Amino acid sequence: MTVDPAFRVGEVDPRLYGSFVEHMGRCVYTGIYEPGHPTADENGFRRDTAELVRELGAPIVRYPGGNFVSGYRWEDGIGPVGERPTRLDLAWRSLETNHVGIGEFMTWARTVGVEPMMAVNLGTRGIDAARSLVEYCNLPGGTYWSDLRGGDPYGIKTWCLGNELDGPWQIGHKTATEYARLALETAKAMRQVDPSIELVACGSSGRQMPTFGSWEATVLGETYDAVDYVSMHGYYQQHGDDRDSFLACATDMDHFIDEVVATADHVRAVGRHSKKINISFDEWNVWYQSRFAGETNLEIEEAPHLIEDVYSVTDAVVVGNLLISLLRHADRVKIGCQAQLVNVIATIMTEPGGAAWRQASFHPYALTTRYGRGTVLQPAITAPMHETARHGEVPLLDAVAVQSDAGVVVFAVNRSQTEPMTLDVDLRALPALSQAAHTVIADDDPDAVNTVQEPDRVTPRSLDDPKVDGGRLQVVLPALSWNMIRIS
Ligand code: AHR
Numbered sequence: 001m002t003v004d005p006a007f008r009v010g011e012v013d014p015r016l017y018g019s020f021v022e023h024m025g026r027c028v029y030t031g032i033y034e035p036g037h038p039t040a041d042e043n044g045f046r047r048d049t050a051e052l053v054r055e056l057g058a059p060i061v062r063y064p065g066g067n068f069v070s071g072y073r074w075e076d077g078i079g080p081v082g083e084r085p086t087r088l089d090l091a092w093r094s095l096e097t098n099h100v101g102i103g104e105f106m107t108w109a110r111t112v113g114v115e116p117m118m119a120v121n122l123g124t125r126g127i128d129a130a131r132s133l134v135e136y137c138n139l140p141g142g143t144y145w146s147d148l149r150g151g152d153p154y155g156i157k158t159w160c161l162g163n164e165l166d167g168p169w170q171i172g173h174k175t176a177t178e179y180a181r182l183a184l185e186t187a188k189a190m191r192q193v194d195p196s197i198e199l200v201a202c203g204s205s206g207r208q209m210p211t212f213g214s215w216e217a218t219v220l221g222e223t224y225d226a227v228d229y230v231s232m233h234g235y236y237q238q239h240g241d242d243r244d245s246f247l248a249c250a251t252d253m254d255h256f257i258d259e260v261v262a263t264a265d266h267v268r269a270v271g272r273h274s275k276k277i278n279i280s281f282d283e284w285n286v287w288y289q290s291r292f293a294g295e296t297n298l299e300i301e302e303a304p305h306l307i308e309d310v311y312s313v314t315d316a317v318v319v320g321n322l323l324i325s326l327l328r329h330a331d332r333v334k335i336g337c338q339a340q341l342v343n344v345i346a347t348i349m350t351e352p353g354g355a356a357w358r359q360a361s362f363h364p365y366a367l368t369t370r371y372g373r374g375t376v377l378q379p380a381i382t383a384p385m386h387e388t389a390r391h392g393e394v395p396l397l398d399a400v401a402v403q404s405d406a407g408v409v410v411f412a413v414n415r416s417q418t419e420p421m422t423l424d425v426d427l428r429a430l431p432a433l434s435q436a437a438h439t440v441i442a443d444d445d446p447d448a449v450n451t452v453q454e455p456d457r458v459t460p461r462s463l464d465d466p467k468v469d470g471g472r473l474q475v476v477l478p479a480l481s482w483n484m485i486r487i488s
């Protein structure tokens with residue numbers, strides 16, 4: 001691998017490391033919020049969860065959905081908590097008490113130091129509810145909705161125009177043309193309330209969607225001047241025992257991003273637009289969706305246990321690799337939200353009334369968030385290839401480098417399940433670099449997981465410091481591993 005400052009991709013927008021809190025399962029209730037929990041603060045938020053959220057380091061959190069937002073009345077979540085209605089949430093067939101609404105979420109966001117990214121309901125609602133919400137959140141006062149809020153404006157900058165409206169499962173599912181018109185008119189009204197906001201139009205719910213490609217072209221064809229980003233969602237899992245394909249799924253993310261960028265730039269050319277539409281990859285993760293597929297007729301419950309996937313070392317390596325893919329596209333992917341933050345396909349798990357702990361996937365995410373800041377450099381790589389059933393021939397090594405004043409950090413994944421790999425890094429273009437530290441996520445048992453009984457079974461380990469000699473560094477990447485090599 002050759003790392004050279006000339007191979008510049010772009011600056012990392014810190015929002016690339018975002019997360020997602022949906023009113024789904026136990027993400028909000030018994031996840032971030034649990035009055036009566038031994039660690040609850042005066043507002044009912046769990047301090048143990050909050051501490052882990054701060055450690056994770058996500059700078060922006062998308063809220064309140066997800067599929068949930070497409071049936072949500074945000075007005076149910078304001079005013080005295082005791083007077084708020086309990087509603088049936090159709091997305092997850094759950095009881096929504098509305099004890100947490102936008103005001104509570106903002107209090108929590110300030111406590112943990114994250115910026116909110118707000119989604120509006122374009123499933124069952126539309127222009128009026130969306131522009132009222134912007135008025136409620138962002139105007140200083142002197143109008144009906146802003147006076148109801150009271151206190152300082154929330155100043156929410158980034159807004160999603162609905163969620164996954166291309167999906168037949170979505171409440172208020174639309175054709176691309178139907179969505180595009182509604183998104184455009186809603187965007188215009190929201191911006192008339194607050195011209196400083198940034199807007200994300202819904203892209204496809206996944207690369208496998210039958211309308212993928214034409215959906216983006218139609219939506220951006222209509223909304224191009226009114227929006228700033230198009231969204232992408234992507235979830236990955238191991239199918240059967242095909243671990244090699246799973247370990248290579250970041251190649252699918254790479255192709256998906258390239259295709260959305262190409263589509264957005266096609267619309268740009270056709271419409272003679274000058275600005276570029278960037279990407280908000282606002283839902284991504286490992287999600288064992290096939291396990292959830294049977295659960296279509298859920299019991300109606302409050303804060304049910306929903307999609308509480310437990311992540312292994314292998315899953316953590318894949319999460320690290322997906323982050324490498326996002327970084328590689330830092331010139332166009334400006335926002336990323338790992339779905340989700342707590343309990344629901346999450347990096348952080350909690351027990352009601354009990355402990356909070358880090359999943360294995362917490363670690364590559366927290367380390368990349370912390371050290372992957374600066375300018376992304378695409379290394380020139382020559383690596384052995386191998387054949388996978390789902391993605392064809394892929395390299396066994398995937399890597400990216402990030403340069404900052406502190407030096408260069410290389411994030412690298414060895415996709416071989418059996419063989420360690422010796423990585424030679426040519427650093428001659430960066431002669432000031434002289435020392436290195438190697439952190440790894442790998443295990444003799446690639447299925448090892450963290451649990452409430454054993455919360456630190458999977459943690460990052462430091463290996464022997466590699467030597468930098470004559471502008472070259474050599475380091476051994478264990479089989480099936482995610483690696484961070486900090487060179488200064
Ligand atoms: O993150 C879980 C769900 O996945 C979200 O609610 C939805 O947007 C997506 O399909």
